[in-house]
Every structure is written in structure tokens, then in C-alpha cells.
Amino acid sequence: MNSMAITQLDGSPGTLAISDIDEFAKRLRGRLVRRGDADYAGVRAVWNGMIEKQPALIARVQGVADVIETICFARKHDLLISVRGGGHNVAGTALCDGGLTIDLSQMKAVLVNADAREAVVQPGATWGDVDRETQLYGLAVPSGIISNTGVPGLTLGGGFGWLSRKYGYTCDNLLEAELITAEGQVVRASAKENADLFWGLRGGGGNFGVVTAFRFRLQPAGPQVMGGMILYPLDKAAEVLEFFREFTASAPEELGALAVLRPAPPAPFLPKELHGKPVVAIVVCYHGDPVEGARVLKPLKEFGRPLADVIGPKPFTAMQTMLDGGQLAGRQYYWKSEYLREIRDDAIDTLIAQARQLGSPHSAILVFQLGGAISRVGATETAASGRDARYIVNIAGAWENKSDTGREVKWVRDTWAALRPFGTGAVYVNFMADDERPERLHAAYGTAIYQRLAALKDRYDPDNFFRTNQNIRPAQERRPVEVAAVN
Numbered sequence: 001m002n003s004m005a006i007t008q009l010d011g012s013p014g015t016l017a018i019s020d021i022d023e024f025a026k027r028l029r030g031r032l033v034r035r036g037d038a039d040y041a042g043v044r045a046v047w048n049g050m051i052e053k054q055p056a057l058i059a060r061v062q063g064v065a066d067v068i069e070t071i072c073f074a075r076k077h078d079l080l081i082s083v084r085g086g087g088h089n090v091a092g093t094a095l096c097d098g099g100l101t102i103d104l105s106q107m108k109a110v111l112v113n114a115d116a117r118e119a120v121v122q123p124g125a126t127w128g129d130v131d132r133e134t135q136l137y138g139l140a141v142p143s144g145i146i147s148n149t150g151v152p153g154l155t156l157g158g159g160f161g162w163l164s165r166k167y168g169y170t171c172d173n174l175l176e177a178e179l180i181t182a183e184g185q186v187v188r189a190s191a192k193e194n195a196d197l198f199w200g201l202r203g204g205g206g207n208f209g210v211v212t213a214f215r216f217r218l219q220p221a222g223p224q225v226m227g228g229m230i231l232y233p234l235d236k237a238a239e240v241l242e243f244f245r246e247f248t249a250s251a252p253e254e255l256g257a258l259a260v261l262r263p264a265p266p267a268p269f270l271p272k273e274l275h276g277k278p279v280v281a282i283v284v285c286y287h288g289d290p291v292e293g294a295r296v297l298k299p300l301k302e303f304g305r306p307l308a309d310v311i312g313p314k315p316f317t318a319m320q321t322m323l324d325g326g327q328l329a330g331r332q333y334y335w336k337s338e339y340l341r342e343i344r345d346d347a348i349d350t351l352i353a354q355a356r357q358l359g360s361p362h363s364a365i366l367v368f369q370l371g372g373a374i375s376r377v378g379a380t381e382t383a384a385s386g387r388d389a390r391y392i393v394n395i396a397g398a399w400e401n402k403s404d405t406g407r408e409v410k411w412v413r414d415t416w417a418a419l420r421p422f423g424t425g426a427v428y429v430n431f432m433a434d435d436e437r438p439e440r441l442h443a444a445y446g447t448a449i450y451q452r453l454a455a456l457k458d459r460y461d462p463d464n465f466f467r468t469n470q471n472i473r474p475a476q477e478r479r480p481v482e483v484a485a486v487n
Contacts, residue, residue, distance in 0.1 A: 004034070006056045007080040007098030009465065016077055021057070024073045030062035030106055043103070044095065046084070047148075050332040050405070051092030051434070055082065055101040062106050064178075064186065064212045070102050071210070072184045075465065082468035083210050085123050086150015090335045091434040093153075093206070096468045102210060104152070112137060117218040118175065123152045123211055131317050139218035140316065142167040145258070147321045148329075155214060156205050157430035157470075158384035160392075162227070162256035162285035162319065165372030167219045169384050171202035172377055178213040182465035190215075200456040203383030203445075205429060206469040207453070208460045222316030226293035227285035229322070230300060230309045231270070234278035237261060237352045243303050244282055244367070245343045253372040254288040255296060261355035262364035265326050269310045276361055277307075284311060285319050326398075331362060334397040334409050336416035337431035338423035339389035343367070347422040351393075354415040359407055362398035365415065367391055383449050385426050393419060394431055429470050441470055 003015040025032040033043045035056050043058055059070045074081045080099030087094045087105070095101055107122040110130050114137040121130055121141075128147035134140050142163035144154050159170025167173060176190040177198065187209070189198040200208060232240050244259045251257060260281045264274040282300060286293035290313060301311060340347065355365055371390045379387050386392060397412040399405070427436075427444045442450050453472045457464070462474045 004056060005098065006077075006100075007096065009078050009080050009463075009467075011080065013098070014078075016056075016079075020077070024069075027069050028059060028061070028066050030060040030066050033058040033060060045330070046087035046089075046092060046094050047327075047329045048090055048092050048333045049330045050334060051095060053092060053095040053097040055096055056098050058101045058103050060103045060106050064180065067102060067104075067180050067210050067212055068184045068186075070100070071180060071182065074100050075182070075184070080468070081465070083152075083206055083466070085152035086126050086148065088146070088149045089153050089430070090333050091432055091470070093434075093469045099468075104210070104212075107212070110134075112139070112218070114139065114218075119216050119218055121151050121214045121216060123150075123214070125151045127151065127154070128321065131320050134218055135222050135315075135317055137218075138220060138223050140221040141170065141216045141218060142173055143170050143320075145320070145323055146327050147324055148327075151214060152206070152211055153430060156201060156203070156211065158203050158386070158428065159430070160368070160370065160374065162225075163219060163221055163287060164374055165256060165369065166253040166287070168373040168377060169202075169382075171382055171384050172373070173217045173219065174202055174214060175217055176215040177201050177211045179209040179211050181209045182461045182463065196456060197460065199381075200383055200453055203385065203429070203449075204453045204456070204472065207457055207466055207472045209466065221287045224290065224313055225285055225287045225316045225319050226290055226297060226311070226313055227283075227319045227322075228309075228311035228314065229269070229281050229283045230311055231264060231274065231279045231281045231307045232304055233307060234261065234280055234352070234355060236304060237280040237355065238348060239304065240280045240282065241343065241348045241351065241367075242345075243300075245348075247282075247300060248369045251369070252288075252296060254286055254293070256285045257369045258283040259367040260364055261351060263358065263361045265362075267325050269322070270308055274307055278355070278358070279307065280355075283323070287316070326362065326364070332397075332399050332402060332405060332408070334405075334412050334433055335431050336395045336412050336433065337428050338393045338416065338419050339386045339426050339428070340367075340391040340393060340422055341389055341424060343391060344422055347419065350418050350422070354411075354418055357411055357414075359411060360397070360399040360404065362400070363408065363411070364396050364398070366394040366396060368394070380449060380452075383445065383453055385444055385446070385449070386424075386428055389424055389426075392428055393423075395419070432470055436470075438473075441472075444470075
């Protein structure tokens with residue numbers, strides 16, 4: 001066999017000479033994995049088992065030079081590419097069918113400068129990797145709530161978690177990025193250098209290049225926090241969600257809070273007799289003075305008659321991994337989301353009604369509190385959305401068997417449709433599935449930000465080389481968008 005079938009940039013089928021592939025492999029410091037290799041399936045696998053895209057080639061790059069080499073090879077042969085960081089995106093944008101995946105997962109270094117309160121992080125690192133290094137100094141980057149989430153996707157889409165109400169989105173704590181453009185050029189972006197690109201990287205996703213280094217501002221948090229989960233039967237969900245609304249309305253910014261409606265997971269911190277029972281839970285993390293934390297959390301710990309209360313002092317790293325068991329790799333995942341400015345009584349009724357329709361023991365509806373420092377950044381200071389929202393709802397479908405896909409996807413879509421009247425109309429780009437229409441991406445940013453991102457796309461990637469993402473199309477591909485027509 002002298003050639004390999006491969007997908008061209010425009011999606012059409014093509015072929016690539018084996019001799020060209022062999023020469024490319026020799027120029028890499030990392031390994032080039034080919035479809036058909038013994039370990040291909042393991043290397044290809046991403047978090048969402050629903051994603052079945054099969055790249056022809058996976059370049060497991062080990063440095064900036066490898067990234068440049070791979071981009072130049074793909075450009076020379078007009079190949080479709082994708083970029084993989086942590087591989088945790090629900091839409092599966094890490095992979096491309098039949099093309100070339102740039103796999104950054106081997107670039108995992110985390111370098112902490114505790115005196116300057118900064119860290120430089122490579123794009124293969126997860127937030128668990130970052131927390132492990134920064135918590136040695138009682139410092140953290142405000143990030144997500146699942147430790148095996150990759151650094152690039154979360155940051156470039158905005159990013160929020162337990163620390164965000166105090167310190168802002170993850171992207172608000174980004175100081176500088178090193179990026180490889182579609183032309184294979186190294187570019188630095190910060191408030192002082194290529195400021196337009198720096199603006200777009202903070203929320204605009206992977207549309208402009210491959211980020212090979214992130215320099216973050218570190219914030220004081222940990223090593224101990226007050227946090228955990230308190231659970232009630234779903235029959236008490238109306239009272240619990242009303243309490244959650246009032247409790248979060250007056251909560252200090254040191255408190256991160258999340259309400260969850262789902263079957264109780266088989267978590268080691270929950271009594272076995274609760275596993276699988278429909279519950280409503282409030283998950284909290286207070287980072288600050290422990291005495292003050294106990295005072296802030298006292299009304300919650302005294303509310304109602306909980307089934308279980310595992311709120312107490314714990315390492316911040318334990319808080320960051322507490323929910324990992326509900327997001328196991330390899331399950332089928334399908335999500336939708338909506339920002340809320342408030343939690344209305346009729347929204348509570350809708351949340352409960354939809355929770356009663358849950359089919360999978362792994363699916364959940366999550367209501368995360370936003371606001372605080374997030375909302376103090378101007379709506380157009382970065383490309384990240386949702387700054388005017390006080391809450392975000394994630395409708396997180398998760399199931400084991402592919403035969404259940406139709407039922408579970410329908411539940412997610414029905415729940416989203418029922419909640420839309422209470423939402424702002426926008427969507428968090430990192431929670432978008434792979435079947436969203438372009439109009440929904442437009443709604444994620446709003447007209448002004450979308451148009452500015454599109455202008456950046458025209459400047460940095462006019463050929464749309466980086467297109468396997470939540471794609472901002474360059475001018476030559478754009479069509480009029482009807483924002484009202486959403487999927």
C-alpha cells in the first residue's frame with residue numbers, strides 16, 4: 001500500500017503518500033500514531049464515549065517545534081485537523097474524522113512562581129495537574145469542578161468553578177498565551193502584546209491557533225477549605241431550591257454553590273442506602289477563614305432534615321475531585337445549557353418536573369451560582385459570555401448503553417426547551433454539544449462580540465484552518481444568521 005485515505009480540509013476524501021507520512025513521523029520528537037496501530041483505540045479515546053470520530057493520524061507532539069511541524073505538514077497537504085488538549089469537551093472537538101489530530105496531552109508541565117503568584121502551564125495539563133503543583137503554596141487558578149478537565153478548552157471558553165465568584169472566570173486570570181498560528185508562526189498575546197488576539201482567546205475558543213503555553217495569575221485558596229455536599233429527597237426539592245435561591249442571594253463571594261437534581265451517585269462519601277435514590281443536593285465550597293466559613297454555612301447545615309451531610313473541612317484538592325466520579329470517561333454524554341438571571345418559582349417547578357423524568361442514573365440537572373467577580377468584568381472586556389447571569393443551568397445527559405441514546409438525548413432537549421423561557425437566550429460555549437446550529441453559537445456571544453471575533457478570524461485564520469471547534473467562520477464562509485432560529 002503506497003497511500004493512506006485521509007480527509008482534506010474541506011471535508012472531501014483524499015489520499016496521502018505513505019512515504020510523506022513516514023518522513024513526517026521522522027521529523028517529530030513525539031510519536032505519530034496511525035489508524036490501525038495496536039494502541040490506536042486507546043490513544044484516540046476521549047472522555048465522551050458518544051464521540052466516534054476516527055482521525056487517520058494522531059501526532060502526539062512533545063513541544064512547540066512538533067506543533068509547528070504538524071501544522072506545516074497539514075497545510076502543505078491541505079489536511080483537516082483537530083486539536084486535543086484534555087479531550088474532555090462534550091462536543092468531541094478534539095477529534096476529526098479521517099484527518100490529523102494534534103494531540104497536546106504529552107505537554108503537561110506546570111511551572112509555579114509562588115513569589116510572583118504566577119504559573120506557566122502547558123496545554124496537555126489537566127486542572128488536577130495544576131492544583132497539585134499550585135496547592136503546595138496555597139495558591140490556585142480559578143478553574144472548573146472536575147479535575148480531569150483539560151486546561152486549554154476550559155480557559156479558552158471562559159471557565160468557572162468554586163473560586164470564580166471571588167476571582168472571576170478562568171480566562172480572567174490568564175495573563176499571557178503563546179500561540180502557534182495557521183501559518184506556523186509563534187505569537188504571544190497579552191494585554192500589552194497582540195491585545196486584540198488576547199481579547200479573543202479569552203472566550204473565543206480554539207479558533208485562532210494552538211495555544212502552547214498559558215501564563216496564569218494565581219489566587220490564594222486552600223490548602224484547606226470548608227466544603228462538601230448535603231442531600232435531601234427529591235420530594236423536598238421545592239423547599240430546597242427555594243432555600244438555595246435565598247441562601248445564594250446573600251452569600252459572600254468566597255462561597256461557591258451548586259444545586260444538583262439527580263439519582264444519588266454511588267460515591268464513597270455517601271451512604272450505600274442512598275445510592276440510586278432521586279435526590280436534590282447542594283454542593284458548596286467556602287475558601288477563606290474557617291471560622292467565618294462555619295458561620296456562613298450554618299444556615300445550610302441547619303436547614304431541613306437532610307439524608308446526608310458531608311460538608312466540613314477538607315483539602316482544596318479533595319474538593320476539586322469530589323465530583324469526578326459522576327463524570328467518568330467513556331460514558332455517553334449530551335448536554336445543553338441556559339443562563340438565568342434569577343430562579344423563578346415556575347423555573348423551580350420546571351426543574352423538578354424534568355428531574356422526575358430522568359431515565360439514566362448518571363444524568364443530572366445542575367444549577368451553578370455565578371455573579372460576583374464574574375459580573376464586575378465588562379460584558380465586552382473579553383469574549384467570554386454570561387457575565388450578566390446569576391446562575392447557569394447545565395442539563396447533563398449521561399448514560400452507559402448506546403441503545404439508550406435516543407431516549408436520553410430527547411430528555412436533554414425536552415428539558416432545555418422547558419427551561420428556555422426562563423433563560424437569557426445565551427449559552428456557555430463549553431457546554432455546547434456537537435449538533436448545535438451556527439445560530440446558537442452566535443447567540444452564545446451576542447452580535448457585537450461575535451462580529452469582533454469574526455474580524456479576528458479574518459485576520460488570524462482567513463482560510464479557517466482551525467475549524468474543528470465551535471467555529472467562528474471567516475468572511476469568505478459566512479452567511480446571514482437568523483438568531484431566533486436555534487436548535
